Amino acid sequence: MSKKDERDWSRVEAVLELIRKQTPLTVKQEKFCNYACVERFLKAKRDNVKRAAKQLRACLSWRESIGADHLVADEFSGELADGLAYVAGHDDESRPVMILRMKQEYQKIHSQKMFIRLLVFTMEVAVSTMPKYVHQFVMLFDASFYRSATAFTNLLMGALKITGEYYPGRLHKAFIIDPPSLFPYFWKGVGAFVELSAVTSMVSSLDLDDEDESFAEITGGRGVMKEGSCSSSRFAFTVSHHVDSLKPWYLSLSETSAAKRTPVVQRTPRPSFLQSPAGTVFRRGERVCRESFLAVWKLYRRPYDEMVYRSKMRGPVGGEFRRRHISLSQRF
Template structure:
């Protein structure tokens, strides 16, 4: 045991040394091409460069090229000029925000964009809003946390292709410029044709293995039906024969086994009444059957549960005496099992159900089921949006002027309330 523990420590130490060398090599290549500015050096921290190296399979050249493209993209945006004052309308409506943190302190982002948002706003403004929300999530991360979770509310979209464009553009930006940042992404209540479009597109999306499609209706039904104690039992719906007058009858049917009566009250839960009392004058078969043959006495209270049950007791005697039957002829020929042709099940056709062709993707393991993975984040999705709580999570300069002035306003309000 001690030898294995020592080997593990040696491997970890070797990996740390190799990662340090890779990080230094990446920074050396970047400075060799063109010296980094102060903002770029601040962004290229040790943890940031490690993510790029791990995303490219510990390849120094690929990581340096990827990081250089990311730095040029951030300078073209530019990310340092993003402020909350630019998205005052989006913050008021709750289009994109950080809802909170999960049990592992990962930020949970929610995007609730309407279908008309892309018509009245340019793609550049959408990109700036997305990057602003991602930067706020990165700022709220703890020291040992480097990933976030995204919830896409697609219930406001009517077009599956329109939502697909927005989703693919978002995942591409995260995959290219925020490598290894995404933990999971959930698409909630998308349009009906989205599943079929997503099947053809996801093979070209890098972050598609981390994206899951869920439905809130299925989750609510599963939560309700798991608690069976909240539903009344079937015995509470039984009909009480004492409430129906004996004279009010539409008709009756009787035999040696039971009598069947229908009442005038059609709006009742059970307008028919079944009784096993012997009320018929004409009987078929033997009449002196003992109680042991027919089993226990069936009253109107348990008629519903035992009316279609098989008779209890000595089954062999009942079969021989009460149910006369014609003897079956003896078998003279033996069939060969190889000759017997069983009916073949027809192959599924696309005209029958298109969902049969997408069934294989849904057969995931128990850990990877979308609904079970989404349950810990359901509370963030159902929680109402509060703009002030979201603004309180922003740090300067992302918070804008309101985050700087709001503490003074709170002090002024406190002093005014103390006067009165």
């Protein structure tokens, strides 16, 4: 054992000794406070033993208050059926990828404590699926169902705060996908006060439209509209992809010989003064490298299947299974 390893081990033992002096640890708490866990808390507090012990003690109390060791899937049967929060798979580095596809109405119906329990349950499933050499996960926040930038900002900050305080060193990268148009201005003001803002980035799914070809390999070509023309006995239309944040594709209708009496429908052009949400997100200095998100793009577009997700759960947390498949038309 090198001198550095000896110093690291002595710090870990010092943290555990401070915690045991206050209150004896239970069997589950002893299992939770392993070497890797204490080392993450020490790294988060820059090797300060007292501060790391204080944060770890607060984490243990918090886990006990919400019952983190007793969460089961049957408590979230509705959320799992709808695919609101789940582990979609693993990226190229074997890191679990969590997708939170929350809806704005969820917070109106359910309490904040219910959302926290759902978030913790999802993170616990992600941690349990990590290989031995992996210690971090990736989080995808799908904000496409949110209309209010304020509501989504509150949800995001709450989730990142819990991750930073009680799961230090676990988050590798967080992506905010298709946020409300005003969210970048909110995030610019509050992001400086969020500990994990450095690993949090905004992306637009419209910026990756050309990746639909690779997505077609997963779905067998279903749900992907390709460029070209199509005609019937009543009308003909052409699908062409343009850089347009308001409409992912443009339909130009024209008369056919069998339906010349049908008037031609023209789309209203987008006003020049209307700023593109994608353009607002991708300002200079905030543009995300495409490659960093492409690693999880296929997982994000893959249809959700509750049975596949439950198969990732270990032990009794999986509970009973109620089959419900979410199709592409329901998700997008």
